Amino acid sequence: AQAPGSPHTLRFFAPPGEPGPIQVSVSPYTGEVLAIRTWGDYLMTWIYSLHYTLLSGEIGEIVVGVLGLCLLGFCLTGVYLWWPTGKRKGKWRRNLTIKRSGGTYRLHFDLHQVIGIYFLPVLLVVAFSGVTLIFPTQVAALVGAMLPLEKRPSPSSTLPDSPGTPSISPQQSLDIARTVFPQAPLIRLDFPRSETGSYSLAFNRDGEPWQHYGASRIWVDQYSGEVLAVWDAPNVAAGSQLMTWQFPLHNGDA
Numbered sequence: 001a002q003a004p005g006s007p008h009t010l011r012f013f014a015p016p017g018e019p020g021p022i023q024v025s026v027s028p029y030t031g032e033v034l035a036i037r038t039w040g041d042y043l044m045t046w047i048y049s050l051h052y053t054l055l056s057g058e059i060g061e062i063v064v065g066v067l068g069l070c071l072l073g074f075c076l077t078g079v080y081l082w083w084p085t086g087k088r089k090g091k092w093r094r095n096l097t098i099k100r101s102g103g104t105y106r107l108h109f110d111l112h113q114v115i116g117i118y119f120l121p122v123l124l125v126v127a128f129s130g131v132t133l134i135f136p137t138q139v140a141a142l143v144g145a146m147l148p149l150e151k152r153p154s155p156s157s158t159l160p161d162s163p164g165t166p167s168i169s170p171q172q173s174l175d176i177a178r179t180v181f182p183q184a185p186l187i188r189l190d191f192p193r194s195e196t197g198s199y200s201l202a203f204n205r206d207g208e209p210w211q212h213y214g215a216s217r218i219w220v221d222q223y224s225g226e227v228l229a230v231w232d233a234p235n236v237a238a239g240s241q242l243m244t245w246q247f248p249l250h251n252g253d254a
Contacts (some may be wrong), residue, residue, distance in 0.1 A: 007034050014038075022043065065134030072127040075120060082113050087104040129250035132243065140243060147239030153229035156196040157221045167192065173199035177218040179188050182207065185215030192222045207234035210248040 007025040014021045020039025026033055039045050054060035084091035096117070098110040116123075132139040140149060164188035168176075170189055175184075177199075192198055198221055202214035209215070215233035220226070233244055248254035 019049075027194060061134055067130055068127050068130040068134065072124065072131060075123050075127060078113075079120065080115055082117055125249050129246040132246040136243070140239075143239045143242055147242060148237040149243075150237035152240075153217075153219060153231060155198055155228035156217045156228045157192065157198045157223055157228075159196060160223045165223055168199075168220075168225050170199070172225060173222075174201060174219040176227060177201045178202075178218050180218050180227060180230055181216065184216065185214075187212075198222055198228055205232065205234050209245045209254040212253055213248070215244050 005028070009026050010024045012022040012024070016039050019041065023035075024033060024036075024040060025035040028233045031103055036120060039069060040049055047054055052061065054063060056063070058197060072176050088131050091183050094116065098114050098242070099106055102110075113244040143149065148165060170191065172184065174189065181203045188202040190200040190202075198219045201218045201220065202215045203215040203218070204211060204214045210233075215231075217229075219228040219230075233241070237246070245254060
């Protein structure tokens with residue numbers, strides 16, 4: 001739960017013909033089912049899909065990414081065109097203020113360049129982070145050329161020698177993970193998706209940029225309970241931290 005008293009949310013894979021996974025909200029006190037919703041059927045998820053894919057799947061996602069690259073290009077070329085040149089006095093001040101007595105054309109020109117330059121940091125962050133979310137592999141390669149990157153773990157459970165060996169319970173996986181991050185709030189617990197899958201537990205560590213998501217993770221073997229891998233988001237390599245910051249910067253959580 002995100003806050004005391006807020007419901008737990010369970011997500012199930014999308015049934016055939018449904019636009020997304022099933023989300024079930026459950027009371028943390030009584031276990032009562034409070035709501036059952038399908039991702040993509042209600043307004044906020046529809047808006048999210050419109051923003052992320054233009055409601056057109058993978059092709060729409062690529063189009064959004066290309067438009068993000070265009071916005072990034074407009075920002076950079078705009079700075080080049082705005083940048084004061086020459087030795088004339090007052091050029092910087094003139095390029096940072098709006099002259100209201102120069103006629104309609106001059107007013108609109110000043111509004112465009114002055115508002116653009118003041119909002120440039122926000123536009124750059126939104127554009128770059130959006131492109132990163134659409135093209136993470138390509139951006140990671142670019143970042144990796146300048147900063148050290150760590151590969152995010154994707155461990156598998158080891159099949160037991162005795163067939164039919166039961167998996168440990170979700171509570172046991174949490175108890176084991178707590179030995180690594182004893183104070184961090186648990187944000188999500190993902191069940192194994194196959195017989196070689198592992199429990200994946202997301203925690204919110206101090207210093208993480210994404211306060212409502214839980215960027216730190218622990219993977220636990222579903223049979224032996226062994227801790228297979230740890231991703232401590234605030235302490236990974238600089239390039240990996242930069243990549244982790246992109247979503248919370250884009251959605252405003254940071």
